[in-house]
Amino acid sequence: HTGCRIAYLYPDFMTVLVGTFQKGVLQRAQETKIESIVEEESGIKIPVFSRPSGHVHVREIGDYSKICSDPLIPDPYESKFLEVKKSKISGANEGLFAKQDIEPNTVIAFYNGSRANPADFDPSTWETNNYRIFDPADIPNGTIDIPIWAQETSAYCSSLAHKCNHSFTPNSEFVVFDHPKFGLIPCLTSTADIFKGEEVFVGYGYDLNDSPEWYKEGWKNSVFAKQGVSYKDWLDCNVKRPIGLRERRHDA
Numbered sequence: 282h283t284g285c286r287i288a289y290l291y292p293d294f295m296t297v298l299v300g301t302f303q304k305g306v307l308q309r310a311q312e313t314k315i316e317s318i319v320e321e322e323s324g325i326k327i328p329v330f331s332r333p334s335g336h337v338h339v340r341e342i343g344d345y346s347k348i349c350s351d352p353l354i355p356d357p358y359e360s361k362f363l364e365v366k367k368s369k370i371s372g373a374n375e376g377l378f379a380k381q382d383i384e385p386n387t388v389i390a391f392y393n394g395s396r397a398n399p400a401d402f403d404p405s406t407w408e409t410n411n412y413r414i415f416d417p418a419d420i421p422n423g424t425i426d427i428p429i430w431a432q433e434t435s436a437y438c439s440s441l442a443h444k445c446n447h448s449f450t451p452n453s454e455f456v457v458f459d460h461p462k463f464g465l466i467p468c469l470t471s472t473a474d475i476f477k478g479e480e481v482f483v484g485y486g487y488d489l490n491d492s493p494e495w496y497k498e499g500w501k502n503s504v505f506a507k508q509g510v511s512y513k514d515w516l517d518c519n520v521k522r523p524i525g526l527r528e529r530r531h532d533a
Contacts, residue, residue, distance in 0.1 A: 282302060283303050355438055376480050
């Protein structure tokens with residue numbers, strides 16, 4: 282669709298961007314709300330929106346040198362569900378917490394970032410790879426990264442999924458979302474009921490033989506390993522899309 286009064290509805294069917302789209306692609310839009318629903322004689326329901334206002338959102342796909350031009354503008358949908366606070370995991374820094382009760386199969390967070398330059402990849406250290414994840418728009422070798430300057434929310438908070446900590450008993454998983462501003466990117470979808478104030482976790486799905494020591498130790502001490510469950514069986518049941526960065530880069 283092309284026009285200047287086109288609406289994009291997020292998955293909750295309540296969060297809306299209204300503005301100019303070209304062949305279905307966002308050009309510029311502002312946030313609005315659904316005020317009412319009217320029904321035509323044909324039975325088609327038509328939403329009636331309030332006047333758009335606030336920040337003007339534009340389509341920006343990250344590249345090697347940037348993420349976006351408005352890194353401190355929160356996503357209007359994501360910010361309804363989650364907030365960043367001190368994690369309850371020992372040794373961890375920040376984490377994602379639910380701002381409301383969340384049902385299973387709810388899209389809750391987005392993983393946008395710059396596109397990592399393959400020439401900068403260093404497989405010998407995890408320190409430079411902590412925030413790298415698969416790029417669904419460039420499978421199998423594309424990688425999305427959160428550069429050092431953007432790893433604090435005081436510098437970047439336009440998407441928050443990179444703040445989600447790992448657990449071997451996760452309550453969310455990585456899938457793919459076609460975001461109106463950022464294009465095709467990973468997102469977090471809940472896999473269980475998450476209650477207000479509860480921390481959100483995801484299974485990172487690393488290659489166990491090529492993972493950081495904390496991850497190997499965590500698996501060794503997990504209830505699954507202690508019960509004799511193989512790592513492959515746990516992976517198949519809990520991780521739909523492994524981060525899988527290092528093994529893909531070795532194959533590249």
